[in-house]
Amino acid sequence: MKILVTGGAGYIGGTVALRLLSAGHNVLIYDNFCHGHRELVPAGTRLVEGDLANRERLERLFRDEKVDGVMHFAALIEAGESMKHPELYFRNNTASTLTLLEAMLATRVERLVFSSTAAVYGEPEKTPIEETAALSPTNAYGESKLLVEHMLTWLNRIHGLRYASLRYFNVAGAVEGRGEAHEPESHLIPLVLDVALGRRQSIKIFGKDYPTPDGTCIRDYVHVGDLAGAHILAFEALSTRSRLIYNIGNGQGFSVREVVESARRVTGHPIPVVEEPRRPGDPAVLVASSKRIIEELGWKPLYSSLDDIVRSAWTWHQQRYGGKH
Numbered sequence: 001m002k003i004l005v006t007g008g009a010g011y012i013g014g015t016v017a018l019r020l021l022s023a024g025h026n027v028l029i030y031d032n033f034c035h036g037h038r039e040l041v042p043a044g045t046r047l048v049e050g051d052l053a054n055r056e057r058l059e060r061l062f063r064d065e066k067v068d069g070v071m072h073f074a075a076l077i078e079a080g081e082s083m084k085h086p087e088l089y090f091r092n093n094t095a096s097t098l099t100l101l102e103a104m105l106a107t108r109v110e111r112l113v114f115s116s117t118a119a120v121y122g123e124p125e126k127t128p129i130e131e132t133a134a135l136s137p138t139n140a141y142g143e144s145k146l147l148v149e150h151m152l153t154w155l156n157r158i159h160g161l162r163y164a165s166l167r168y169f170n171v172a173g174a175v176e177g178r179g180e181a182h183e184p185e186s187h188l189i190p191l192v193l194d195v196a197l198g199r200r201q202s203i204k205i206f207g208k209d210y211p212t213p214d215g216t217c218i219r220d221y222v223h224v225g226d227l228a229g230a231h232i233l234a235f236e237a238l239s240t241r242s243r244l245i246y247n248i249g250n251g252q253g254f255s256v257r258e259v260v261e262s263a264r265r266v267t268g269h270p271i272p273v274v275e276e277p278r279r280p281g282d283p284a285v286l287v288a289s290s291k292r293i294i295e296e297l298g299w300k301p302l303y304s305s306l307d308d309i310v311r312s313a314w315t316w317h318q319q320r321y322g323g324k325h
């Protein structure tokens with residue numbers, strides 16, 4: 001099938017594009033490079049440089065290329081930034097996604113896999129979080145994605161757009177020479193590994209007074225290769241199913257301090273920490289129940305050990321940044 005991957009010059013979109021190629025699909029990457037990397041666009045895909053807001057461009061592409069489906073990763077992803085400039089998130093992640101959806105409807109492209117996020121839940125009442133939990137984001141980033149989920153519900157009901165919304169928890173690790181390279185980086189594992197490589201002096205821990213065993217926030221880390229597998233399954237399932245909503249996580253929570261400890265074990269570096277106050281919008285605990293996708297689609301994540309995930313990220317991090325500091 002011919003699949004348009006928006007945000008395919010980024011960390012997750014590029015990794016999934018690679019998996020799509022291996023599964024025999026034809027892949028078009030669509031990215032405006034606001035945060036993407038040219039050298040990370042997988043060989044064998046066709047690159048189209050463009051913005052989600054460009055409806056005419058998208059429509060022409062869908063028509064000329066006869067695209068069968070879309071995997072939509074393109075977004076701004078920093079929860080912290082979204083609490084300073086929410087309008088950027090509503091414009092880029094919500095309004096521009098509507099433009100993409102309009103272009104799909106106009107050209108009858110009927111299948112979409114959407115990158116949603118655990119941030120749609122906000123502060124959960126029960127852990128692990130199931131897909132039926134209340135949706136109440138505590139940051140504008142999560143809200144910008146939840147608004148897309150609401151639009152998708154209506155477009156499915158009224159126009160029959162088939163979609164899967166995958167709510168990822170914290171994505172980490174690397175596959176086949178591709179890993180996390182966000183600039184600026186806001187994710188814990190690459191930041192900790194930067195300290196081990198000497199690219200940063202120390203790692204900041206935001207808040208040590210959360211209601212968790214060691215006082216730091218707890219998150220669920222899912223390996224990017226396992227996440228890619230979930231995308232392929234979801235896309236295939238849309239040939240018979242019309243609307244799918246799945247959490248994608250590991251089912252295990254690790255505190256910020258546990259991640260730092262893991263990185264110390266894996267890298268052998270002492271990794272100094274600096275304690276800072278809490279950041280606005282950070283829930284205390286986010287751990288997924290991924291039972292639904294495991295039972296319904298037979299998803300089989302391979303990585304459950306935090307050390308294995310950190311080790312995979314460390315191998316990539318050294319390749320990419322080792323010697324560059």
Ligand SMILES: NC(=O)c1ccc[n+]([C@@H]2O[C@H](COP(=O)([O-])OP(=O)(O)OC[C@H]3O[C@@H](n4cnc5c(N)ncnc54)[C@H](O)[C@@H]3O)[C@@H](O)[C@H]2O)c1
Nearest residue numbers: 007009010011012032033034035036051052074075115171
């Ligand atoms: N990384 C995580 O842990 C995580 C967790 C939950 C959800 N997600 C979601 O997964 C998706 C991919 O995240 P990532 O970590 O690969 O981020 P990333 O920043 O590496 O990739 C995003 C890509 O989208 C492109 N992009 C952004 N706005 C665009 C626009 N208007 N037009 C065209 N291209 C645009 C960027 O240039 C970049 O290449 C995002 O939608 C994000 O919200 C990520």
